[in-house]
Amino acid sequence: MIIGILGGGQLGRMLALAGIPLGMRFRFLDPGPDCPSRHLGEFIQAQYDDEHALDRFVKGVDVVTYEFENVPAKAARWLTDHLPVFPPEGALATAQDRLAEKSLFTQLGIATPPHRPVDTLDDLLAAADALGIPCILKTRRMGYDGKGQFVIRSDDDVLKAWNTIGRGRGDRADLILEAFIPFQRELSMIGVRARDGATAFYPPIENVHANGILARSTAPAPHCDANTRQALEHAVGAIMQRLDYVGVLTVEFFDLGNGQILANEMAPRVHNSGHWTIEGADCSQFENHLRAVAGLPLGSTTARGQSIMLNIIGAQPDTTRLLSLPGTHLHMYGKSPRPGRKLGHITVCDNPKTAESAAALLHNC
Amino acid sequence: MIIGILGGGQLGRMLALAGIPLGMRFRFLDPGPDCPSRHLGEFIQAQYDDEHALDRFVKGVDVVTYEFENVPAKAARWLTDHLPVFPPEGALATAQDRLAEKSLFTQLGIATPPHRPVDTLDDLLAAADALGIPCILKTRRMGYDGKGQFVIRSDDDVLKAWNTIGRGRGDRADLILEAFIPFQRELSMIGVRARDGATAFYPPIENVHANGILARSTAPAPHCDANTRQALEHAVGAIMQRLDYVGVLTVEFFDLGNGQILANEMAPRVHNSGHWTIEGADCSQFENHLRAVAGLPLGSTTARGQSIMLNIIGAQPDTTRLLSLPGTHLHMYGKSPRPGRKLGHITVCDNPKTAESAAALLHNC
Numbered sequence: 067m068i069i070g071i072l073g074g075g076q077l078g079r080m081l082a083l084a085g086i087p088l089g090m091r092f093r094f095l096d097p098g099p100d101c102p103s104r105h106l107g108e109f110i111q112a113q114y115d116d117e118h119a120l121d122r123f124v125k126g127v128d129v130v131t132y133e134f135e136n137v138p139a140k141a142a143r144w145l146t147d148h149l150p151v152f153p154p155e156g157a158l159a160t161a162q163d164r165l166a167e168k169s170l171f172t173q174l175g176i177a178t179p180p181h182r183p184v185d186t187l188d189d190l191l192a193a194a195d196a197l198g199i200p201c202i203l204k205t206r207r208m209g210y211d212g213k214g215q216f217v218i219r220s221d222d223d224v225l226k227a228w229n230t231i232g233r234g235r236g237d238r239a240d241l242i243l244e245a246f247i248p249f250q251r252e253l254s255m256i257g258v259r260a261r262d263g264a265t266a267f268y269p270p271i272e273n274v275h276a277n278g279i280l281a282r283s284t285a286p287a288p289h290c291d292a293n294t295r296q297a298l299e300h301a302v303g304a305i306m307q308r309l310d311y312v313g314v315l316t317v318e319f320f321d322l323g324n325g326q327i328l329a330n331e332m333a334p335r336v337h338n339s340g341h342w343t344i345e346g347a348d349c350s351q352f353e354n355h356l357r358a359v360a361g362l363p364l365g366s367t368t369a370r371g372q373s374i375m376l377n378i379i380g381a382q383p384d385t386t387r388l389l390s391l392p393g394t395h396l397h398m399y400g401k402s403p404r405p406g407r408k409l410g411h412i413t414v415c416d417n418p419k420t421a422e423s424a425a426a427l428l429h430n431c
Numbered sequence: 432m433i434i435g436i437l438g439g440g441q442l443g444r445m446l447a448l449a450g451i452p453l454g455m456r457f458r459f460l461d462p463g464p465d466c467p468s469r470h471l472g473e474f475i476q477a478q479y480d481d482e483h484a485l486d487r488f489v490k491g492v493d494v495v496t497y498e499f500e501n502v503p504a505k506a507a508r509w510l511t512d513h514l515p516v517f518p519p520e521g522a523l524a525t526a527q528d529r530l531a532e533k534s535l536f537t538q539l540g541i542a543t544p545p546h547r548p549v550d551t552l553d554d555l556l557a558a559a560d561a562l563g564i565p566c567i568l569k570t571r572r573m574g575y576d577g578k579g580q581f582v583i584r585s586d587d588d589v590l591k592a593w594n595t596i597g598r599g600r601g602d603r604a605d606l607i608l609e610a611f612i613p614f615q616r617e618l619s620m621i622g623v624r625a626r627d628g629a630t631a632f633y634p635p636i637e638n639v640h641a642n643g644i645l646a647r648s649t650a651p652a653p654h655c656d657a658n659t660r661q662a663l664e665h666a667v668g669a670i671m672q673r674l675d676y677v678g679v680l681t682v683e684f685f686d687l688g689n690g691q692i693l694a695n696e697m698a699p700r701v702h703n704s705g706h707w708t709i710e711g712a713d714c715s716q717f718e719n720h721l722r723a724v725a726g727l728p729l730g731s732t733t734a735r736g737q738s739i740m741l742n743i744i745g746a747q748p749d750t751t752r753l754l755s756l757p758g759t760h761l762h763m764y765g766k767s768p769r770p771g772r773k774l775g776h777i778t779v780c781d782n783p784k785t786a787e788s789a790a791a792l793l794h795n796c
Contacts, residue, residue, distance in 0.1 A: 079451075083448055083451060083452065086444075086448060086470070086471070086765075087448065087760075087761060087762040087763065088750070088761055088763060089750070089761075089763035089765060089775070091470060091765075105451070105456060105471070105472060106451070106470070106471070107470060348758060349760075357754065362750070362751060362754050363751065363754045363755040365754065366757050366758060370735065385453070385454070385727070386727055386728065389722065389727050389728045389730065390728040392731050393713060393731055395452075395714075396452060396453055396454075397452040398452065398453060398454030400451075400454060400456075410454070
């Protein structure tokens with residue numbers, strides 16, 4: 067079976083590493099010249115909306131999936147007309163738009179932060195009035211790792227926020243203003259849905275960010291009772307069912323610490339907060355995503371003890387020292403160092419001492 | 432770091448799958464056109480003693496290793512003259528020759544079945560007299576999976592054995608006659624030695640063969656006490672030290688069931704009986720071999736519960752049914768089916784019920 071993957075980043079790389087043992091082969095399409103997936107299958111370097119490239123990309127491919135959500139809608143449509151594409155186009159369209167995402171949460175009765183669409187400065191002034199300050203102005207599309215966001219902390223910040231990310235985006239700025247949620251922590255829940263509708267859920271994950279980038283995930287999340295777990299599974303399950311979803315879906319939640327949980331955003335793909343599943347769960351998010359899109363039975367999502375995943379960000383680590391710590395599992399992505407860039411990660415299962423030593427070496431929080 | 436691997440079979444494939452996350456890249460040299468490793472790195476199709484090909488093979492490579500022991504001595508020598516090759520040439524030479532192997536065991540005080548070199552029919556007659564019948568005539572070199580062996584069960588068989596594998600091999604038939612050992616089971620022990628001399632050992636493994644081919648491994652081996660484990664570790668440790676070994680070394684033992692253990696043969700490489708370590712041990716034999724040859728610290732060899740590995744031999748399995756069994760880990764090698772050919776394997780950790788269901792599906796013993 068040949069799987070076509072849009073995007074050739076580290077998620078594609080880890081998908082291929084999980085799928086090759088299942089007998090799958092991979093073809094990647096990515097505009098970048100030097101992608102982490104380039105040695106793990108056929109590689110087509112082209113823009114996502116290049117129809118000649120798409121034509122070559124689909125030839126002989128059994129099913130198409132993607133490893134990031136910003137695939138142009140036009141390309142997704144073209145592909146869907148030609149062969150099976152999972153997760154489905156509708157999920158992609160929803161996840162590409164913070165407003166559509168939050169509307170879906172609301173329709174399904176899933177609590178989400180108060181928010182307003184913002185297309186003009188007048189919209190922003192009215193929305194800030196309604197939601198109160200502090201609040202966060204975000205682009206509706208193409209934001210990731212904290213990019214395309216502005217935290218409004220005072221009245222003066224409103225105009226600054228507009229000038230920074232609103233002005234110059236045309237008549238319709240396509241922004242969203244969200245109430246600032248003083249959350250205690252972020253949780254994520256990763257679910258997977260098979261072609262036949264079967265679902266499975268990994269345990270809740272606790273995520274810690276540094277400078278807007280995920281730095282550390284702990285799974286199962288500490289201090290997360292059965293009720294919370296059930297509520298998160300219920301939310302992710304409802305979203306997957308509504309979207310007739312196939313594959314792995316990740317939803318990030320704010321845990322307010324008072325029993326309230328708000329859904330913040332979703333990613334229609336394998337997710338950085340699920341990297342611990344490679345060693346820490348019976349069947350990884352990568353293998354389960356592939357099993358789902360290939361029409362195979364899902365694997366067990368049971369965790370083996372508690373895992374801590376630490377991102378390696380910006381600088382090449384001292385791998386010899388990291389590997390000398392007992393129980394470290396190193397995953398480098400083959401990327402050249404650059405500030406703020408995710409270069410790899412480490413997972414440590416059931417060994418908090420090693421995890422803290424590794425975090426110190428990585429200057430990870 | 433670029434690792435050159437002589438051989439492009441499934442062992443090379445699994446080495447690459449283990450090494451890519453460590454940031455390694457791979458180059459393979461193999462005479463076959465359609466190898467399991469071909470999509471996991473650069474691939475040079477050539478004979479092992481083709482010096483032009485070897486020249487291309489070593490360019491830019493940091494260290495060379497191999498995934499099978501029948502690398503021609505001349506090629507190993509050429510490579511050793513050009514760059515680091517691990518395991519060392521001496522280990523390769525010893526493991527290529529059943530007589531040298533058994534002499535080494537004996538020198539190190541490691542019990543091994545009684546045996547005699549056989550170069551002529553006269554040698555064979557004298558050796559059969561000395562060792563008694565039944566006994567086994569084997570080629571000293573190039574035997575694997577039960578090939579190049581003849582079990583002598585009666586006086587009549589002696590000449591048959593000679594005619595089958597001795598005659599026509601020239602003046603010096605290069606055979607070995609071994610006493611037939613009525614062993615209760617086969618055990619294997621996998622050790623790894625780092626460049627700095629540090630060693631680690633996986634737990635003893637129990638192996639079951641069918642038609643001369645490994646069918647099932649169970650690890651840790653049931654009913655294997657601390658004394659036995661220690662004796663096996665001691666034997667493998669002594670061999671590694673004597674050979675100034677670097678990498679994974681596997682030794683197969685006969686367990687006679689009366690407390691006696693005899694070393695049968697060794698493989699200077701990762702081994703089929705260690706495939707369970709991918710999911711069943713903290714750090715797999717593949718990763719540990721690469722850590723050793725690359726000069727990195729060794730990983731933990733601790734087992735996670737008890738694993739059963741089942742080989743998939745000869746025919747394409749029903750992967751959908753296999754994957755529907757909870758806890759199966761499937762590894763296909765990308766080979767086309769052929770009777771007696773190892774096409775893949777399955778590992779099941781701590782789930783004997785699934786293991787037996789999988790064995791039934793695979794018609795594995």
